Amino acid sequence: MILNYENPRLLVETGKIKTGTISWKTPSNIALVKYWGKHGNQLPRNPSISFTLNKAFTETTIEYIPKINSVYGVELDFYFEGERNEAFAQKIVQYFEKLTDIFPFINQFKFVIRSSNSFPHSAGIASSASAMAAIALCLCSMEFQFFGNLKNISEFRQKASYIARLGSGSAARSVFGYVSIWGQNSEVDAASDLFGIGYGLNVHDVFRTFHDDILIVSSEEKPVSSRAGHQLMEMNIFAKSRYEQANAHFRELLSAMRRGSLEIFMKIVENEALTLHALMMSSNPSYILMKPNTLIIIDLVRKFRKQTGLPVCFTLDAGPNIHLLYPDNIKDRVENFVETQLKQYCTNGLIIKDQVGEGPIQL
Numbered sequence: 001m002i003l004n005y006e007n008p009r010l011l012v013e014t015g016k017i018k019t020g021t022i023s024w025k026t027p028s029n030i031a032l033v034k035y036w037g038k039h040g041n042q043l044p045r046n047p048s049i050s051f052t053l054n055k056a057f058t059e060t061t062i063e064y065i066p067k068i069n070s071v072y073g074v075e076l077d078f079y080f081e082g083e084r085n086e087a088f089a090q091k092i093v094q095y096f097e098k099l100t101d102i103f104p105f106i107n108q109f110k111f112v113i114r115s116s117n118s119f120p121h122s123a124g125i126a127s128s129a130s131a132m133a134a135i136a137l138c139l140c141s142m143e144f145q146f147f148g149n150l151k152n153i154s155e156f157r158q159k160a161s162y163i164a165r166l167g168s169g170s171a172a173r174s175v176f177g178y179v180s181i182w183g184q185n186s187e188v189d190a191a192s193d194l195f196g197i198g199y200g201l202n203v204h205d206v207f208r209t210f211h212d213d214i215l216i217v218s219s220e221e222k223p224v225s226s227r228a229g230h231q232l233m234e235m236n237i238f239a240k241s242r243y244e245q246a247n248a249h250f251r252e253l254l255s256a257m258r259r260g261s262l263e264i265f266m267k268i269v270e271n272e273a274l275t276l277h278a279l280m281m282s283s284n285p286s287y288i289l290m291k292p293n294t295l296i297i298i299d300l301v302r303k304f305r306k307q308t309g310l311p312v313c314f315t316l317d318a319g320p321n322i323h324l325l326y327p328d329n330i331k332d333r334v335e336n337f338v339e340t341q342l343k344q345y346c347t348n349g350l351i352i353k354d355q356v357g358e359g360p361i362q363l
Contacts (some may be wrong), residue, residue, distance in 0.1 A: 005159060006101040007097070012108055022141045023061040023363035026134035027053045028127065029180060030212060030315060032325050034251045037233035037243065039202045041252040042169050043193045045233070047183030049253060050173045054357025055120045057320065058127065060134035061363075064109040064142065071175035073123045074100070076111035092135070092253075093121055094252055095241050102163070103139055120219065128177075128226075132167035133174035136160045137360055141332075161195035169230075171198045172196035172294030177359030178208050179257070185247065187254050208356055209328035213338055216318045216350040219291045221227045224280075226318045232283040242279060246272075260264060262278050262327070266305075266313035269325065273315040280318070291320040296324070310335075328355075 029050040033207070067075065074096040078089035084169035092113065100106050117127055140160045150156040157175050164171035165182075173180035178200025184193050195321055200208060233239050249268050256264035266328050280287050294316070301314050301324065312326040312334050324342075326334050343349050 005162065010143065011104050011349060016146065016261045017066040019110060021061055021063045022138040023059065024134045024137040025057050025363055026058045026130050026137060026174055026360040027057040027357055028130040030317065031169065031170065032272065032315065033246060033253055034272050035169055036276055037231065037239060038169060038230050039296065042165050044183045047181065047185040047191060047250045048248060049149060050180050050211060051212065051356045052177050052180060052359050053175050053321045056352065058115060058117050058130035058134045060113065060115045060131065060138060062138040063112040066190060067108060067110055067300050072107055074106060076113060079114045081116050099163065103143065106267045117167050125169060128168040129170040132171035133164040133360065135167065136164035137175065139163060140361065142197060158195050165195060175360060178333065178356055179203050185250055187251055190201055192246065203257040206260050206327050207257055211326055211328060212354045212358045213324040213326060214272045214352040214354060215297060215322040215342060215345060215346050216352065217291050219347055222289060222319055227317055229280060233279065236279060238279065238282055240328060242275065245275065262311040266311060269315050276318065279317065289319050294320045294322060296345050297342055298343055310334065
């Protein structure tokens with residue numbers, strides 16, 4: 001599908017320009033089949049599928065103020081957790097500059113953006129996904145408010161996902177609840193590289209009950225950013241095989257989630273997590289993000305699953321922290337396992353207890 005959202009008519013009439021605010025609360029997500037490697041303008045090398053989280057979210061308020069003068073260009077201030085953040089403000093300026101053909105009204109306002117997270121920095125939660133998705137939703141809300149466009153919720157979410165992707169690839173998936181897909185594939189006709197789609201109603205009920213206990217092994221800043229990691233995939237000798245594997249895993253996982261096959265789900269999800277880190281270790285230059293305690297926890301999770309037969313598994317993002325995934329019907333037994341065996345390997349015993357959620361809400 002080819003989209004062209006550029007619309008020079010999206011300029012607010014002078015008499016209708018006024019100050020206002022838009023706020024969205026937008027969750028992060030955890031990829032099950034990983035997106036690792038991109039091309040073009042934030043396009044994925046392979047399709048991905050994710051759980052949308054619930055308690056790990058970003059709240060963003062955008063205040064838009066009519067410009068006093070007619071100076072062309074993006075003007076904004078950015079505050080994170082109440083503090084002015086000039087470095088991130090410059091990133092958002094660059095992002096908005098890319099969007100002026102899609103939202104020409106950006107040049108008619110000065111913006112004051114205030115953002116905060118429900119989770120600590122460097123917690124192994126994709127903050128760029130929730131942050132950029134929240135901003136994209138705010139901009140689409142402005143389009144609706146000023147021009148009456150995007151009245152259809154599906155059109156609204158699709159455009160928001162498209163806009164979010166331009167800021168952060170994984171943000172394309174945070175626009176939807178429960179389960180999201182991003183990337184063209186042979187299994188889902190509606191899927192696209194340009195935007196994510198919601199898929200929560202197409203999977204077995206059990207997956208909408210899943211918990212995600214995020215075990216904070218390390219809260220240190222990553223030595224290599226995800227952006228740099230994506231770039232290193234271009235020269236990775238295993239890239240071609242990885243993309244073939246990812247497509248195969250996507251098909252198998254989607255089938256398992258439709259049927260409710262927890263055994264296949266766990267096998268693929270863990271394999272995807274370890275493949276992601278193997279790609280980092282085989283890049284040039286190589287790097288290792290897992291810590292000793294990451295490996296200890298992985299070993300304990302696998303032993304616990306073998307001993308009990310319970311459907312609990314792990315995944316990781318591009319970092320050392322473990323996402324422990326399991327359905328709600330075994331919550332009590334898993335929580336006891338986490339408390340008695342795993343918590344001691346977390347930094348200051350820090351565990352963020354989350355679960356699959358319904359997606360963003362406008363505040």
